[in-house]
Amino acid sequence: GLPARVRIHEVGARDGLQNEKATVATAVKAEFVRRLAGTGLSTIEATSFVHPKWVPQLADAEDLYAAVADLPVSLPVLVPNERGLDRALALGARRVAVFASATESFARANLNRTVDESLAMFEPVVRRAKAEGVHVRGYLSMCFGDPWEGAVPVPQVVRVCRALLDMGCDELSLGDTIGVATPGHVTALLGALDGADVPVAALGVHFHDTYGQALSNTLAALQRGVTTVDASAGGLGGCPYAKSATGNLATEDLVWMLRGLGIDTGVDLDRLVATSVWMAAHLGRPSPSRTVRALSHQ
Numbered sequence: 001g002l003p004a005r006v007r008i009h010e011v012g013a014r015d016g017l018q019n020e021k022a023t024v025a026t027a028v029k030a031e032f033v034r035r036l037a038g039t040g041l042s043t044i045e046a047t048s049f050v051h052p053k054w055v056p057q058l059a060d061a062e063d064l065y066a067a068v069a070d071l072p073v074s075l076p077v078l079v080p081n082e083r084g085l086d087r088a089l090a091l092g093a094r095r096v097a098v099f100a101s102a103t104e105s106f107a108r109a110n111l112n113r114t115v116d117e118s119l120a121m122f123e124p125v126v127r128r129a130k131a132e133g134v135h136v137r138g139y140l141s142m143c144f145g146d147p148w149e150g151a152v153p154v155p156q157v158v159r160v161c162r163a164l165l166d167m168g169c170d171e172l173s174l175g176d177t178i179g180v181a182t183p184g185h186v187t188a189l190l191g192a193l194d195g196a197d198v199p200v201a202a203l204g205v206h207f208h209d210t211y212g213q214a215l216s217n218t219l220a221a222l223q224r225g226v227t228t229v230d231a232s233a234g235g236l237g238g239c240p241y242a243k244s245a246t247g248n249l250a251t252e253d254l255v256w257m258l259r260g261l262g263i264d265t266g267v268d269l270d271r272l273v274a275t276s277v278w279m280a281a282h283l284g285r286p287s288p289s290r291t292v293r294a295l296s297h298q
């Protein structure tokens, strides 16, 4: 069966923008987040408190967060280490996310650490966040394929998922960073996680749409009981430290499918499309989302 309701974790302002070459003005990002909140999205990942040299586009994290903190929605932020957590807590953030990798190659490229060194880096972040009553998401990248290592063995993914949960993460997000997963692989991974006593209620899925599989993969995950789905308005995005990563599953494409299935998301699709069209004008290119194109005159 399928769930009655799905919570969309909107990542457009973070994953969507982090790879943009031209600097997007802080005021435009803040207006983007504000418009997203106006569509009914309840969880809007705002920015990352990472090293500004690593992700220059998000170097304005403090200013951006301060500009949207009043919105009546959850505004999770990425924090790789204690320095990032300090910055987020100083602004009153109530939801943070650490981001691990299932592969050594990407842990090195994205975090300058081995997998186990990165877990050691996250441990005090999660402990301190939990002590402050802050909700912690644990992202896990490269759950399916890795640009350097190829197909990623399921047990390798299960091990890091377990470590993140045992550390105290409240939820996990299974990342197909480069968009190579197919539905059978998704079903196999979710089955293996179930076998390792990872509760499906703690799992979200995070698909990039490189090979056009993101919606099919999402449907496979919903059929296995997942109810949290990451998506990016207009299909913006890509990871600067993973070659061949393209945009995330477009939120509009997701809402269109869920609406057709009778699954409630609380999102106003027309307003969302209008927001992505507005953002596309700022970025100077049309949205790659099929649903945005179908419902607008881009």
Ligand code: HMG
Binding pocket: 015, 018, 048, 049, 050, 051, 052, 054, 055, 078, 080, 081, 083, 084, 085, 099, 110, 111, 112, 139, 140, 141, 142, 175, 176, 177, 178, 206, 238, 239, 240, 241
């Ligand atoms: P490092 O060079 O090993 O850092 O980078 P370090 O710990 O050695 O510190 C070096 C200097 O950086 C120090 O300054 C620190 O204070 C400073 P110094 O003492 O030399 O003057 N520093 C910081 N400054 C500001 N904020 C911070 C911070 N941390 C250290 N938080 C580090 C390690 C983790 C910092 C770096 O690798 C990094 O920032 N990586 C972030 C990469 C990133 O953001 N990638 C994109 C997000 S992940 C993603 O997109 C995937 C996802 O969408 C899921 C999926 O699709 O799979 C989530």
Ligand code: MG
Binding pocket: 015, 175, 177, 206, 239, 248
């Ligand atoms: Mg991503």
